[in-house]
Amino acid sequence: MWALLIRDLRLATRSGGGFGLALAFFLIVCTLVPFGVGPEGGQLSRIAPGILWVGALLSCLLSLDRIFALDFEDGSLDLLATAPLPLEGAVAVKALAHWLVTGLPLALSAPVFALLLHLPGPAYPWLVASLVLGTPALSMLGAFGAAVTVGLRRGGLLMSLLVLPLYVPTLIFGAEAVRRGAAGADPVTPLVFLAAVTLSTLALTPFAAAAALRVNLR
Amino acid sequence: MSIWEYANPVKFMRTSGAVLPWVVAAAALATVGGLVWGFLTPEDYKQGSTVKIVFLHVPAALMAINIWLMMLVASLIWLVRRHHVSALAAKAAAPVGAVMTLIALITGAIWGQPMWGTWWEWDPRLTSFLILFLFYLGYMALWEAVENPDSAADLTGVLCLVGSVFAILSRYAVNFWNQGLHQGASLSVAPGERMSAIYRYPLYLSMLGFFLLFLALLLIRTRTEIRRRRLAALLARENRA
Numbered sequence: 001m002w003a004l005l006i007r008d009l010r011l012a013t014r015s016g017g018g019f020g021l022a023l024a025f026f027l028i029v030c031t032l033v034p035f036g037v038g039p040e041g042g043q044l045s046r047i048a049p050g051i052l053w054v055g056a057l058l059s060c061l062l063s064l065d066r067i068f069a070l071d072f073e074d075g076s077l078d079l080l081a082t083a084p085l086p087l088e089g090a091v092a093v094k095a096l097a098h099w100l101v102t103g104l105p106l107a108l109s110a111p112v113f114a115l116l117l118h119l120p121g122p123a124y125p126w127l128v129a130s131l132v133l134g135t136p137a138l139s140m141l142g143a144f145g146a147a148v149t150v151g152l153r154r155g156g157l158l159m160s161l162l163v164l165p166l167y168v169p170t171l172i173f174g175a176e177a178v179r180r181g182a183a184g185a186d187p188v189t190p191l192v193f194l195a196a197v198t199l200s201t202l203a204l205t206p207f208a209a210a211a212a213l214r215v216n217l218r
Numbered sequence: 219m220s221i222w223e224y225a226n227p228v229k230f231m232r233t234s235g236a237v238l239p240w241v242v243a244a245a246a247l248a249t250v251g252g253l254v255w256g257f258l259t260p261e262d263y264k265q266g267s268t269v270k271i272v273f274l275h276v277p278a279a280l281m282a283i284n285i286w287l288m289m290l291v292a293s294l295i296w297l298v299r300r301h302h303v304s305a306l307a308a309k310a311a312a313p314v315g316a317v318m319t320l321i322a323l324i325t326g327a328i329w330g331q332p333m334w335g336t337w338w339e340w341d342p343r344l345t346s347f348l349i350l351f352l353f354y355l356g357y358m359a360l361w362e363a364v365e366n367p368d369s370a371a372d373l374t375g376v377l378c379l380v381g382s383v384f385a386i387l388s389r390y391a392v393n394f395w396n397q398g399l400h401q402g403a404s405l406s407v408a409p410g411e412r413m414s415a416i417y418r419y420p421l422y423l424s425m426l427g428f429f430l431l432f433l434a435l436l437l438i439r440t441r442t443e444i445r446r447r448r449l450a451a452l453l454a455r456e457n458r459a
Contacts, residue, residue: 165352169391215372
């Protein structure tokens with residue numbers, strides 16, 4: 001498992017791995033939004049929690065198809081499927097690797113982007129907390145979407161259609177936590193729900209993703 | 219006699235072919251009857267004539283949810299017992315369910331405009347239906363995209379299971395996110411909360427009509443899918459010879 005994790009991280013961080021692409025995309029989203037809605041600080045800080053979460057979600061989506069597509073093409077996915085490590089475990093590790101190179105950097109750098117959008121001060125810790133708690137679910141669900149569409153031509157487009165509706169609960173609870181933090185209300189309730197969604201996703205999705213992968217490798 | 223006999227396509231084709239004309243006739247009778255009866259009901263003292271949309275809106279919404287449920291059961295049967303008819307029935311049901319969802323959304327908008335003063339409101343029920351519609355779209359798109367029919371059935375089956383969990387989760391998450399404008403349950407067994415009998419009975423009839431309509435469409439579409447499968451098999455045999 002360690003070997004697989006380290007291999008995936010290495011592949012993602014070397015040149016051509018697309019590491020940092022998600023961050024750049026997030027930056028562009030945060031730059032474009034003020035052009036769209038106008039530069040007034042009050043308006044921006046009101047919509048900032050939602051924009052930050054939607055931006056994080058879309059940047060996560062960007063690199064999802066890489067979780068399995070390259071391994072599927074060069075055959076290493078077949079090796080993984082026949083390896084002693086259960087395919088469910090391999091899926092979970094690959095999702096973890098995806099999270100480490102996209103979700104975690106996004107969560108840690110989100111305060112910088114929040115600055116661009118005039119996010120109210122008290123919301124910063126909650127923004128980081130909600131992203132750290134929520135992005136694992138995004139990676140895990142994304143791994144499921146990637147597993148379903150791995151063998152398809154134009155799978156990427158279809159994957160966004162399949163995965164984005166699954167992101168709804170995570171987005172709702174995550175953005176709500178930040179919004180409550182910004183308003184000075186108690187953000188613990190949505191955070192707890194968010195953690196519940198993430199944990200159940202982590203527990204159950206590997207099985208669905210592995211089932212889908214087995215079908216695609218048949 | 220057990221329901222599993224109909225997993226045999228020949229048996230399914232024979233029985234469904236015999237039943238189909240009756241189902242179609244009953245569906246036409248009940249749907250048209252329910253809608254006409256509903257149209258002839260007196261106007262509501264508060265909502266005026268717009269109340270008549272209920273006879274389209276509620277049955278469509280009811281079927282939209284239950285068709286997804288039927289697809290879930292059919293997918294489970296396919297994943298567990300590998301009956302092809304089951305997978306094809308789930309495939310055949312999806313577009314009907316999507317159209318029902320769309321009818322519920324559109325009639326809801328037409329009703330909401332005069333009553334709430336808005337075509338669309340980010341109300342939990344409305345939002346959940348929009349999400350349900352997206353799930354239907356994704357499901358159908360996946361069926362279209364996968365070429366091998368067995369893989370397609372497997373993948374959409376898994377998607378249907380995961381989608382069901384998340385559809386329910388979204389339903390409650392959306393409740394948390396925004397308080398609603400939509401009324402609660404339309405039909406309640408509690409006396410006092412019930413809608414008046416002059417509206418209730420035509421509503422029951424049109425609900426029955428929509429159910430039969432779905433059944434008829436499901437049978438027709440499943441038969442088409444089976445025939446398409448047979449045609450593909452014949453063509454494959456032809457090419458091999």
